[in-house]
Amino acid sequence: MQLTGSLKGRSSRLMRSVNSLAGAAMFVAPLLALVAVWAAVVPLFNVNPRVFPSVGAVGTAALDSIRDGTLFAHVGASLLRVGLGTLIGIATAVPLGIAMGVSPTVAAFLTPLFRFFSVLAGIAWIPIATLWFGYGFGAIVFVIFNAVFFVVAYNTLLGVRTIPHTLRNAAASLGAGRWALLTEVLLPGALPNIVTGIRTGLGFAWRGLIAAEMIATNVGLGYMLFVARDFYRTEVIVFGMIVIGVLWLLIDRLLLVPLERATIERWGMVRRA
Amino acid sequence: MKTLSLRNLGKTYFDPYAGAHVTAVHDVSLDVEPGEFISVVGPSGCGKTTILNMIAGFIPYSKGDILLDGKPVHGPGPERGVVFQSFALFPWKTVLDNVGFGPKMRGVPKAERDRIAHEYLALAGLSHAAHRYPNELSGGMQQRVGVVRALANNPDVLLMDEPFASVDAQTRMTLQEELTRIWQERKPTVIFITHDVSEAVFLANRVVVLSKGRVLDEIAVDLPRPRIWDDLVRDDEFKQLSARVLQMVRAA
Numbered sequence: 001m002q003l004t005g006s007l008k009g010r011s012s013r014l015m016r017s018v019n020s021l022a023g024a025a026m027f028v029a030p031l032l033a034l035v036a037v038w039a040a041v042v043p044l045f046n047v048n049p050r051v052f053p054s055v056g057a058v059g060t061a062a063l064d065s066i067r068d069g070t071l072f073a074h075v076g077a078s079l080l081r082v083g084l085g086t087l088i089g090i091a092t093a094v095p096l097g098i099a100m101g102v103s104p105t106v107a108a109f110l111t112p113l114f115r116f117f118s119v120l121a122g123i124a125w126i127p128i129a130t131l132w133f134g135y136g137f138g139a140i141v142f143v144i145f146n147a148v149f150f151v152v153a154y155n156t157l158l159g160v161r162t163i164p165h166t167l168r169n170a171a172a173s174l175g176a177g178r179w180a181l182l183t184e185v186l187l188p189g190a191l192p193n194i195v196t197g198i199r200t201g202l203g204f205a206w207r208g209l210i211a212a213e214m215i216a217t218n219v220g221l222g223y224m225l226f227v228a229r230d231f232y233r234t235e236v237i238v239f240g241m242i243v244i245g246v247l248w249l250l251i252d253r254l255l256l257v258p259l260e261r262a263t264i265e266r267w268g269m270v271r272r273a
Numbered sequence: 274m275k276t277l278s279l280r281n282l283g284k285t286y287f288d289p290y291a292g293a294h295v296t297a298v299h300d301v302s303l304d305v306e307p308g309e310f311i312s313v314v315g316p317s318g319c320g321k322t323t324i325l326n327m328i329a330g331f332i333p334y335s336k337g338d339i340l341l342d343g344k345p346v347h348g349p350g351p352e353r354g355v356v357f358q359s360f361a362l363f364p365w366k367t368v369l370d371n372v373g374f375g376p377k378m379r380g381v382p383k384a385e386r387d388r389i390a391h392e393y394l395a396l397a398g399l400s401h402a403a404h405r406y407p408n409e410l411s412g413g414m415q416q417r418v419g420v421v422r423a424l425a426n427n428p429d430v431l432l433m434d435e436p437f438a439s440v441d442a443q444t445r446m447t448l449q450e451e452l453t454r455i456w457q458e459r460k461p462t463v464i465f466i467t468h469d470v471s472e473a474v475f476l477a478n479r480v481v482v483l484s485k486g487r488v489l490d491e492i493a494v495d496l497p498r499p500r501i502w503d504d505l506v507r508d509d510e511f512k513q514l515s516a517r518v519l520q521m522v523r524a525a
Contacts, residue, residue, distance in 0.1 A: 169331050170361040174426055175351030175378035184374070188365040267364040268408025 053235035058242070061235040070224070075243065077220040081137065082209050085144025086202060093149045094194060097156020098186055107157065114154060122147040122208040130216050140212045140220075147208040148201035155197025159190025192264045199256050206248055221247075275352070275429040277305040277328070277462065281337035283486075284323050297323040299486035300337070305430070308460040312473035314518065315483030316525055321466045324483075325434050328464065329355050341429060351375060354428030356436045360415045362407040368394065368418050369403040375426025393421040396455060413444035420452065424461060433465045437472070446502050449475055453500050470519045474511060475500060480518055484525030492518060 039055045041047070049057060065071035100107040125146050129139040163186065171185045213222025221244055228236035264270050284298040298320040305311055313321045327334045330349040339346040341353070349355075354375075362371050369390050370377075376386035394400050397417040407415055416436055423431055437445045453476060456463060467473050473480045474494055482489040496511055505511040 164359070164361070166357050166359055166361040167363065169329070169349065170355065170357060170363075171374070172349035173329055173331075173351065173353060173355040174375040174422070176374075177378075180378055185363070188363075191365070263365070267406055269364055 049234060050232045051234065053238055057235035058239045061233070061239045065236070065239070071243070073219055074221050074224045074240075075247070077217075078209060078213065078222070079247075081140045081213075081220065082144055082202070082205055085141040085209075086148050086198075086205055088141070089145045089148030089201060089205075090152055090198060092145075093152035093197075094156050094187075097153040097194075097197075098160055098182065098190065100153070100157040101160025101186070101190065114150060118150040118154065122204055123211045126212050126215055129212075135216045137217075139216045140209065143208050143212045144205040147204035148198070151201040151204060152194065152197040155193045155200070156190050159193030159197075160186055162193065163189035188263075192269045195256065195260055195264060199252070202251065202256075203248075206244070206251075210244060275307060275342040275462070277430050277464075278340040279303040279324070279328070279337065280340065282324065282327065282334055282339060283336035284320070284327060284332070285335045297486055298327075298334075301483075301486070301488055302337075303481060303488065305462060305464065307429075307462050310456055310463045310465065310476060310478045311481060312465045312467060312477035312479070313481045313483060314467055314470060314473040314522060315489075316522060317468060318485075319483040319525065320486040321468075321483050322434055325355075325432050325464065325466050328430070329353055329432050351378065351426055352429045354423035354426055354431045356416075356419050356423050356431065356433040358435045358438055360407070360412075360419045362415055362418055362422070364407055367404050367406055368399065368410070371407065371418055372422045372425050374422065379426075389425055393425040394418075396424075396458070397421045397451065411444075412440045413448060416440060416448060417451070420455070424455070424459065429462060431461045431463045433463060435467055436465075438467070438469075445472075450499075450501060452476060453498060457498055468522075470522055471515050474515045474518055475502070475505060480514075482518060482521045482525065484521075489521055489525055 035055065042052065042054045047054075053061075062071075065074075096110075100110055122143060125143050126139070129142045133139040133142055167185055167189060168181065171181055176184060209220070210222040210225070213220035214226040217223050221240055225237050225240040228234075228240065260270070279301055282298060282301045283296070285294050285296045287293075288295045301320075301324060303311075313324065315321050323332070326332045328339055328346065330346060330353065333347075346353070363374070366374065369387060372390035372393055373381075373386040376389050381389070391400065391403065394403055397420065399414065399417055399421070402410060402414060402418075407418065410418070419436065420433075437448050440448065449472060456476075463476075465473070465476055474496075477494050480492045480494060482492070492514065494514060496505070496508070496514075
């Protein structure tokens with residue numbers, strides 16, 4: 001009984017790693033195809049490097065920025081801002097979302113404000129944020145916080161509302177008080193939606209970050225792109241764009257997907273993607 | 274010893290679709306002795322689930338009293354354990370932690386509540402599933418967890434709301450036999466809501482027949498225990514009792 005169980009576990013683990021390898025190949029293949037087309041088209045039509053760089057030029061720009069350390073300075077600055085803004089956003093949005101989910105009065109009062117501010121969330125705040133915090137770190141973190149806050153709070157609210165009422169009843173009839181209801185039922189029950197909110201919010205935040213860094217700082221990936229433009233360095237611009245895209249994919253794969261796998265997928269609360 | 278009493282219990286609520294007040298429970302009085310197993314049976318709409326929800330404290334009552342050991346009952350509480358038709362297990366907790374939830378709420382330390390949970394899981398033949406999550410279990414196994422989760426909290430009354438209605442017929446018979454066995458071992462006080470007449474008779478010491486929010490009749494069931502379906506399907510007394518209750522329910 002136990003033996004067959006562990007054998008089954010092992011073979012399914014093997015199947016899963018084969019599957020994920022195949023999945024990775026399926027994911028990378030179109031990107032490689034795009035690079036191949038790019039590598040063929042630029043010399044074929046003799047494209048002006050001021051319009052679009054060759055693959056080789058971008059590779060050289062990449063090596064240069066790694067060698068002199070500027071890439072890591074930009075990436076480090078950007079990740080720190082996104083990380084801090086997102087953490088502050090989550091830490092404030094989840095309690096508010098739960099309060100809204102529990103209390104119809106709070107929800108009714110705040111919903112119009114949410115509708116209004118979620119349209120404004122993100123880059124529309126850049127001008128006033130720079131007035132409040134000055135150019136640099138504070139303004140950018142504020143913009144990121146803003147992008148994350150509203151979407152996470154709203155999704156937390158949705159999550160609390162979708163918890164079956166019988167689960168709250170079950171907890172209450174087993175002796176759970178208000179605090180236990182919050183930590184044992186509402187938070188884990190809302191987690192699928194909270195994760196969705198974080199994923200969407202991080203997407204907004206990442207875009208907001210690049211926009212804010214173009215305006216309000218002198219280090220970071222957005223700044224790297226923007227400055228390269230002034231010198232017609234298309235190879236640096238394209239390299240920066242690639243880094244932005246790849247970093248986002250890495251954040252998703254290495255942070256969000258494992259989080260989902262360990263929690264809501266394991267609990268059977270969402271279907272495995 | 275705790276005794277549960279319903280005194281002239283009634284429930285009226287406003288139905289926004291009908292635009293009128295609806296009375297789900299008119300006037301129900303019932304006394305439940307400690308260690309008794311009572312089945313409440315009736316056609317849908319007779320108010321049986323409403324009564325259970327009022328005893329559980331999930332909904333307020335409009336008139337009368339619910340007394341547990343002489344004290345009025347308001348809101349949910351751990352002295353009234355509930356087994357739900359939809360199981361209502363916490364998907365994010367293992368089977369062990371689901372069963373240990375009640376003791377955890379009482380502040381029982383981790384090692385002790387794990388011991389309690391293991392003991393109750395063994396009672397339902399579920400020891401092998403202790404570290405699995407509910408979504409990995411069949412419906413029948415999930416409801417076994419639901420039953421022992423309520424029992425592990427040592428309630429004065431166990432309220433069961435059509436708990437076996439959503440499992441297949443064979444599993445249901447097994448669960449019914451297991452429930453009577455567990456009841457014999459532990460003698461909890463049980464109020465069991467069902468629309469299935471043979472289930473009501475099979476399980477109970479006393480069957481309460483409800484109709485349109487009122488108690489139509491009560492029938493004592495003195496069939497010997499342990500009760501096993503293979504014996505009872507051929508038992509004349511069981512057949513007669515079931516036929517009598519069925520007649521009442523259909524006429525209700």
